Amino acid sequence: MNVTSVLGRRAIQAPLARFGLASRKANSNTEGTRSLSTGADKPVSIAIAGATGAVGQELLELLAERNFPLKNLKLLASARSAGKTMKFDGKDLTVEELTENSFDDVDIAFFSAGGSQSKKYGPIAGKAGCLVIDNSSAFRMAKDCPLVVPEVNADHIPQAEDSMIIANPNCSTIIMNTVVWPLHQVAECKRVVVSTYQAASGAGAQAMAELEQQAKDWVQGDNITQDIFGRQYIWNLFSHNSPIEDTGYNQEEMKMVLETKKIFSEPDIAVTATCVRVPVLRAHCEAINITLDKSITEEEAKAILSKSPGVELVDNRDSNTFPEPLDASGKDDILVGRIRSDLSQPEGFGLELFVAGDQIRKGAALNAVQIAEEVISNYPKLLKKL
Secondary structure, three states: OOOHHHOOOHHHHOOOHHHOOOOOOOOOOOOOOOOOOOOOOOOEEEEEEOOOOHHHHHHHHHHHHOOOOEEEEEEEEOOOOOOOEEEEOOEEEEOEEOOOOOOOOOOEEEEOOOHHHHHHHHHHHHHOOOEEEEOOOOOOOOOOOOEOOHHHHHHHHHHHOOOOEEEOOOHHHHHHHHHHHHHHHHOOEEEEEEEEEEOHHHHOHHHHHHHHHHHHHHHHOOOOOOOOOOOOOOOOOEEOOOOEOOOOOEHHHHHHHHHHHHHHOOOOOEEEEEEEEOOOOOOEEEEEEEEEOOOOOHHHHHHHHHOOOOEEEOOEOOOOEOOOHHHHOOOOOEEEEEEEEOOOOOOOOEEEEEEEEOOOHHHHHHHHHHHHHHHHHHOHHHOOOO
């Protein structure tokens, strides 16, 4: 399996085009994205722990695209990957082994190497004066580690002053909260019910490669490769592969419940989730039902969302054009549509939404880069080595 072939948006079309599964070209809307602070003139030294993974590769692409103020860039990975070279902005960079001494000359470290590596090396980096932006679940619920979606709660960033660790939320949480938050500012959301349709990208590059391989196996009449999930993925869907807790909820669902409360600073907001894996390479979709404390019309909701940062309205009933994962792949913004009143609730007090967002991009790498941009522009005191 060629892992690299399934990571870029352009590659979404090529491997599966002959199966009739990708008839439209995925777009990158880099030029049109309403970005947050991108500001600082003073360059910083960056490290990426987990640089060879799907999110790590996306981080590299985003740093180049967004003209991030780089002084130095260090690529870190396991001993097995050390010595490999990766392209950045037309140059070859050598991957180094992640060790306890990797952060002595680093201002900001993006961690996307898994929870165990984050738990081991994140505090070490922080003690070395390096600000950690962690993509794992290791620190999300820690009291001294802010959990940040920049469009929602960038003002929580200074809470990392002691720990020097900022947590990136779960991908599905980011996608949901980016859309729900602007509505919550107008009419308080009392309850959120969400069902997710999660792509292979959420399980990493190897899962994406296996989904592509399963499509090839099926067409060729070969035995279906089942190394990652232990089941057929193509032409199938299944409950999210995270462990199921005593409540009957799986861990992915509970992440959405608990993280939303922390990000919104609303411990009483009611959230329930059902998370499902679907045979899509990249970009998650979510059906979201919200209960509000006052009435909002469909027109008002569309007007609010059309002006919200990080959100693109895709809602054309005449042409049946609504958010789809292919269209969201490679985009910075979360696509939102199917906006309508919930007929089961008093008029205007319930809304139905359908969203699609690139899980690797806004659901992980882009959110992390935006956090770093906010730090550089608005909270430079966290950069203790400058």
